[in-house]
Amino acid sequence: MSSTPLDRDTAAGLDAADPLGHLRARFALPGELIYLDGNSLGPLPVGVADRMRDTIEREWGQDLIKSWNSAGWIDLPLRTGARIARLVGAAEDEVVVTDSTSVNLFKLLVAAARLRPGRRVVVTESTTFPTDGYIAAAVAEILGLELRWCDRADPVAAVGDDTAVLALNHVDYRGGHLLDLEAVTRRAHERGALVLWDLCHSAGVVPVDLDESGADLAVGCGYKYLNGGPGAPAFCFVAKRLHDELRQPLTGWMGHAEPFAMARDYTPAAGTTRLQAGTPPVLSLAALDAALDAVEGVEVADLRRKSLRLTGTFLDLVRAYTDLEVLTPADDRRRGSQVSLRHPRAYGVVQALIARGVVGDFREPDVARFGFAPAYLRYIDVWDAVQQLVAVLQGEEYADPAYSSRSPVT
Ligand SMILES: Cc1ncc(COP(=O)(O)O)c(C=O)c1O
Structure with missing residues (x-):
């Protein structure tokens, strides 16, 4: 494990200075949920209803x-x-x-x-x-x-x-x-x-x-x-x-x-x-x-800049706090907007995280996948998500039988 790359206060500071921070209000995100599944189903934008x-x-x-x-x-x-x-x-x-x-x-x-x-x-x-x-x-x-x-x-x-x-x-x-x-x-x-x-x-x-x-x-x-x-x-x-x-x-x-x-x-x-x-x-x-x-009015280049910083921060924190194998390239030129982690009980890891309010998804055979949509995610979400991941791993919550039965959509 390496040294801590960023703390929650620093993450909050990045959010305060985020030029895209105002975009979050364009989405009707539910409560305290940390939604890292926008690469599967994007959330509801406010004007749609x-x-x-x-x-x-x-x-x-x-x-x-x-x-x-x-x-x-x-x-x-x-x-x-x-x-x-x-x-x-x-x-x-x-x-x-x-x-x-x-x-x-x-x-x-x-x-x-x-x-x-x-x-x-x-x-x-x-x-x-x-x-x-x-x-x-x-x-x-x-x-x-x-x-x-x-x-x-x-x-x-x-x-x-x-x-x-x-x-x-x-x-x-x-x-x-x-x-x-x-x-x-x-x-x-x-x-x-x-x-x-x-x-x-x-x-x-x-x-x-x-x-x-x-x-x-x-x-x-x-x-x-x-x-x-x-x-x-x-x-x-x-x-x-x-x-x-x-x-x-x-x-x-x-x-x-x-x-x-x-x-x-x-x-x-x-x-x-x-x-x-x-x-x-x-x-x-x-x-x-x-x-x-x-x-509307947002440049993809600006979204990309933030996306790389979100995924890069997540990668750094995962490396600092866990021993999980990372599937996603660390090289910015080769990384999309998600981070995928390998765990033999990845399905249980994802389910335990969902129970803690962090939504990612599972992909066969052993991948926990986290999407980072820069239009609505904050740096504190990245920090908090990794803390929840650490808790799931340390408490072996993924082994809970409640998290082993598969729904049709994973
Ligand atoms: C790369 C890729 N292609 C295609 C699809 C799905 O296509 P469809 O909308 O026809 O189900 C997905 C869905 O997740 C996808 O990730």
């Missing part, structure tokens, strides 16, 4: 079907996408909000394979988030392609002149490892492959310069650092240079050039509109749109 009430009671309740036009419901996928574009370094017309991350992965993987006819391989990480791997396998099966697994340590090594698309997570969900999006994209392009980035764990918290990096395609979810609520719709990014060529497989009417022409044959809409398939989920879109107000 009023917006939902208005959308439900006035737009839906009073104005009924005319709200598709008068309230702009039909444009919500593009309008919300344009707001997310700023957070991921894209032009406003390169991002659309539609469907889930899983469905968007399917659409964009098929589209990528079609953009590289003759190339028969889809490459993805062997440790990818399950849905990414399952969808890649399904796409390979449906299109008669080979699925090749790569190692996150050097993903481009698996990319050859047979590869249509390389699908990667910008930040790894389990350990929080961050890839160099620009360098990986450039190296994959040198081999003629497209790259599809999953930004679920970076959008809204880690700077992402899709356009400057020459990125092709990306997906990301609305319910983590974008705080759009449980099951919020996801987003798709398509670089403008691919807009005309891109052919996605779910050719529903909302991706048609003229949905209300009711034509027999499918003609894709221009731009990212063609990535839509069915009728947009207006209530969920309204919640996500309102949630984005919580980071």
